[in-house]
Amino acid sequence: MFIQTGLIRNAREAIVLSLQIFSRTIGAKYRKSFLGYFWMIVPVVVIAGGVSVAKLAGTINPGATGLPYTLFVFIGVVIWMIFVELLDVPYQAFDNARSYLTRVNFPREAIVLVQVYEALVGAAARYLFLCAVIAAYGILSFGGALILLASIVTSVLMGLGVGMLLAPFMILFEDLRNTVRLFVAYGIFVSAAFYAPHSGVFGRVIQINPISIVMAAAREGVETGDMTSVAPAFLAVVLVSILLVVVGTILIRIALPIVVERMLIGGR
């Protein structure tokens, strides 16, 4: 009865602890490199630049895009990267804390929150960078910036929700971990990051991919300042993402003591 304290008190403790830890570790990740926070942006620039060059050379035929292709890819890649980063957050948080999860009892959700804050800092930096790029193209509107923000928040929620649902099982089963790793590395090709919607089976797969819907919403928002054509689908994705986060949080709470027990005997 003492272990099973109230949910709200526990949540408050976890938030207080996570803020305490975050205030100490903020920037620690980037302190080790000379370019520091620059690394939040570099991969996006490299991928977007590379793909644009490939398109110029004719290797990629993305179809008709409303936006300039480089900007089109930029938006897609940022949303994708934020999604996969958050997808990995719960697993990474527990894996990094393996050594003390098995030795001390504390509000364990806190370590996920710390990583979420870190990822949010990265997401915010990318968002601002993206706004700057859009402004450079001369098409930044208030509505567009707002829809872009909503899309990024949705990809954060979606990544986190899926990540929390998978994390306990990823710790238990190395096979699942490897599968997810494969998806993180190559999943971008079954999203709309590089291609405009087109017909065919592959095109359909890309289109109904929820992350593609988020990308489509962001692009339409940036292009027109509105998102009439994808609004219902986008709203559905937002609601499902919120639901995933809620269910994921509950699952983590329930599953963690069981998972920690397996960590003790050398589980992945």
Place this chain on the structure above:
Amino acid sequence: MASESDICISVRGISKKFARSLKRSFVYGAEDIARAVTGRSPNPVLRPSEFWALQDISFDLERGSAIGIIGLNGSGKTTLLRIIAGILRPTKGEVCLQGRVAPMLALGAGFKPSLSGRENIYLNMSILGITAGEINRRYDSVVDFAELHNAIEAPLGTYSTGMQMRLGFACAVHTSPEILIVDEVLAVGDAPFRMKCRNRINELRRAGTSMLLVSHSAVTIEMLTDRCLYLKEGKEAALGPSDEVVKAYEADSISVARAANSKIAAKPDSGNISTARVTKKTAITGAKLEMPGMSDAGHWRSGEPGSLSISVRTTASEDELSILLVIADLSHGTPQNIQVITSSADVGTMRADGTEATIEVAFAPVTLPPGTYNLKIAITRGNLQDLVDMVEKLRLVVVDSGKTKHCAFYQPREWTFSGVSIENNRKIDDFDEAEGLEAF
């Protein structure tokens, strides 16, 4: 019986099962998650490859007192500790804790090598449940205690292991715990720092902090705790005043050791001997631990004479033989060899002429402190000590005779008195407990 509010740890009917197979344990893990999500309690029956690591354990720890948990390796001590610390959930039963717990099994939880000592103090103490304001107040005292004034701004990764452990310990004892959970003897840093740690724990104890101490050293338990739980294969073998429980544990250890030894170094006619040994020309056929008046006592008493009798069978004449004895300490920290004895170095090599031989080595007195030891006996040949035959994993149990209670080993001694005389058999067994703790 103490009133309800005086009890800080209450363990009620705890059972815990584990799976022996790694892969199965992961599958069961997923199954357990599914059960928990649907609101059912953990599966109470054993599934294939599962076993009970703990079965129906109950005890109370009263505020301000200390309880010891003793048992051989694999008896479930650490599992019990983890359940009490809230790291593992019991399969059955419940634990009630009242007060802040400082688990000394979690020194340095959350330490990050790339951050400075200062930042790590905040990290670690937050995880142990201290608020930022409280840490600010205690910060100087932690740094003082860890003796790290010069290095506190340097990244933790640049610290030596000893420095890191000192910092971890300093953080843990500054959480003003009401319950200390200590696993094994604390071996932190250099000797002066170890003393400081001991004294700090004693200070906390005197200030009314309760303690749960796990050890397989009977002497440590007897000295530091009031009551003791003896765990045997996950079950309660005894629970009561420490001195009584420790006696039961020692008696058990001896009989367990004897049973094991008789299997390992059986006489040839008992039929237990391995075929490899039968076919050897020269072989060890038996080993007995003896004490004066007790042949085959199976154990020794610290500070009193003891001997080891080794039977050797030779079938042909052989030269340059020697007996090698290696004694490893299993009770006090990580097992390590503490005695390596060769008969050739002591008295010269032996020549055997194809008959049954008995070799006896007497220890008068036995200087090993009370505990469980591993004894390895080997016959070697030549000056490079080629192994001819070897008996490993003999258990040697040394029990307390009252002469080595606070000692690392027995120092042989003779007292001479002139002008005073010894009163008739009036021994004072132990000095005042508080002083004893300090000295320890």
